[in-house]
Amino acid sequence: MIRNFCIIAHIDHGKSTLADRMLQLTGVVDARSMRAQYLDRMDIERERGITIKSQAVRMPWKVDGADFVLNMIDTPGHVDFTYEVSRSLAACEGAILLVDAAQGIEAQTLANLYLAIGADLRIIPVLNKIDLPSAQPEKYAAEIAHLIGCEPDDVFRVSAKTGDGVRELLDHVVADIPAPIGDPDAPARALIFDSVYDTYRGVVTYVRVVDGELNHREKVLMMSTKATHETLEVGVISPDPVKSPALGVGEVGYLITGVKEVRQSRVGDTVTIASRPATKDLGGYRPPNPMVYAGLYPIDGADFPVLREALDKLQLNDAALTYEPETSGALGFGFRIGFLGLLHMEIVRERLEREFNLDLISTAPNVVYRVLMEDGSEHIVTNPSEYPEGKIADVYEPVVRATILAPAEFIGTILELCQTRRGEQQGLDYLSEDRVEIRYLLPLAEIVFDFFDALKSRTKGYASLDYDQAGEQAAKLVKVDILLHGEPVDAFSSIVHTDAAYAYGVAMAKKLKDLIPRQQFEVPIQAAIGSRVIARESVRAMRKDVLAKCYGGDITRKRKLLEKQKVGKKRMKMVGRVEVPQEAFVAALSTGAEGEKKK
């Protein structure tokens, strides 16, 4: 009598509110202890209104006198976490497709919907926020019906805020979603769909049991990593952890083994019993694969050890986070960090700054390049400043399949944007009369730059974007270096398409010219490809830097002023002889989109 389901929804479409209502209606949480977005654990999630870590909650529900167990598995809702979403979906038999009745479906939701359909899940379409005056349930019901091939009347209408329609929805979950099927006598197999580090308990691993049973106090085997651990505790979440003696077929729960890092208990891996292991895993496991790299540096060099410790701590809870120390001539000691994508990068950086009180400076993010040399050797480049010198035969860059959903009026501007970003159109479909789905193959590097910001500003925020890895392609790429007073500034080196190199060089040189304060000597700024200078600017020498007088013998004031300047200088980085304020680096490294926004 189990039903396992998840909710697929876009940020702000009300997933957490719907989950809150379900928790209340099923009596798992009483109204008094209810707080908004109950399941979102970290502050950062609550503030951004997004869910980073999925969780599973067990809820009792009665239909016609029969008792059912509903396991609601919360899925992350952003492009960077596609793999985690796919594992959450794999733990379910059905999915509620939740769409804001005032906004319609968004690109990420559509992408996740396709994943769910691909995983053979039963889809229950639901329009939320029907109480909003701006809701257009007819229009969006038709859109959804068109997408999943049902009748508009089959689309549920609820208000998660008021609770309207939620009871009926729960009944429907029981009626429509198939019960899990598995072999209770087979060797145990359970899918890890999430893994969370807890300060007190170590890693808490969330699993969906497919076959057999997982018991308290037995040796389990992680089939991909071959690691064995003893289960110290198994249980279910309702909504707080409750110990149980065992987890059987179709059940969703957690296990605690005492491991300290989520890397030892990886999402997508199959758990079995060491003494009677399954022969075949559940499939679908993939080690996390960083797509985007950036250098992160403490603004105060003395904070380097703090940053290292902070990253070590974050990694306990983030198997996708990879990092290694690197040194930049311009920025000092820091780390090259691999991220799943831009949001992942933003979240990591924000957590480092907030939870560890660090002031950080980040280089522009870049993708991973594969460079083949004429001598046959191959380099994997995760940092533009390590781009190989010498005769290069081919350079390969990652590409993604991007899906953009937007009102039809923006088709022109979106196609133009995608074309200028070296996109290759793959398709264009109308979801409804005035909404389109545009599919493009795009170099990931173009998206990483400022694509999303540009898309948002061109479409007044109405477009949504999703993308998924689609291999690599050969491209005409070059490294552009930026030289200050003849010294290359490693943090500003960038790998760009040949056609864009000149524009990039000119823009960067101009930007720096405005950002670098005048020095006691003229500072030439050059952009160069190899030894060929493609753009040139200069910061004129400062002409006056002296206090005219020392009024009334107040020498103290003058000395204090000098001491104050010394403190200010601590925040300066030296590039050769040029003093560059941190703010200049930060501003220069921020993507062009910010300039666009400020206009």
Place this chain on the structure above:
Amino acid sequence: MPSAPPEGLPAPADGRLPTAALAGLGERGFSLYVHVPFCASRCGYCDFNTYTAAELGAAPGASQDAYLAAVLAELDLAGRVLGSVPPVQSVFFGGGTPTMLPAPALGGLLSAIKERFELAPEAEISTEANPESVDAAYLEQLVAAGFNRLSLGMQSARPAVLAVLERRHTPGRVAEVVRQARAAGFGSISLDLIYGAPTESAADWQTSLETALSLSPEHLSAYSLTIEDGTRLAARVARGEVAGIDEDQQADRYQVAEDVLSAAGYANYEISNWALPGQECRHNLAYWRGDDWWGLGPGAHSHVGGVRWWNVRHPRDYTARMAGGLSPAQGREVLSTEERHVERVLLGLRLAEGLDLAELSPVESARLAGPVTDGLVALRAGRVQLTQAGRLLADGVIRRVLDM
């Protein structure tokens, strides 16, 4: 509004100085400064410690008489604290507007100084004066009392510039006062000019320089206008009523001053000061050379043997302290060896004579390579001197040498 005083240590109530500070008295020159905190009106750019009659009101503690009595009391305090002092090399009355006091009052203060301290033969006795606040009789009385140097706040020869600065005198008044001062017997006259004020053109500045030269002063100071926080001028700039400072333009003006003045035989001896040979202001030099001096009056700064202190700023507070038998010092600092070194470098480098290379540590000497390459300093006869280009970038050069 006067700018804020520095933060320092509390000063002892009896004004006593550490024995170590007193030990070196006599090794350096010794001077006196008298601060006169009165002005007829406040100029728009001014953040000096000075007050108009309206600002002071009728409070008895802020009257000129109370002030004069308090300065005499501070002279007594200085005598007690310092014990035996070497002959005084220079006395400088500054302000404010010292000539807001009647000539006999200024003369009386000078006499009181002479009673308590021995003046060196040929000591330099200066007072600042505003062109509108003196006449022939007044100047004669000053000379009779022993003053031998007059520093006139000319600022500009152009009415429009004087108006922006909110100065009350007319350009012609300066020439008249210089004539009267000569006639009265002042052997040394200095004119103060300000350049780079809003609305001032290159031609205005040229005119001011030439007008000043036509009066044949022994000494000239040319200060770039600085817009100080809290002044009326700062507020006007903030409101967009007048243009702010263009430092490149000020650099141009400075260059013009150097060209015009040096062609006329005046040598630059400190960044903002030029003089005919032998006419350098000794009091000014005392500051830059790190000599000892006692500053009397509200807000005055003093330096003795590595101890710097500053008096309470408001005349009312100052007279109250003196009346109560307390030291008027509001705060002080006892410089560490390191701080004294920093000061020696930052003060010494501003002078044309420069800094003895031996003052610098080997590391600091090595840091000179950059500024030398950039043409900002030169090494001559064992001394580090700013080049002409380096004078306007002195603060940066100092930071580079000290790595600050």
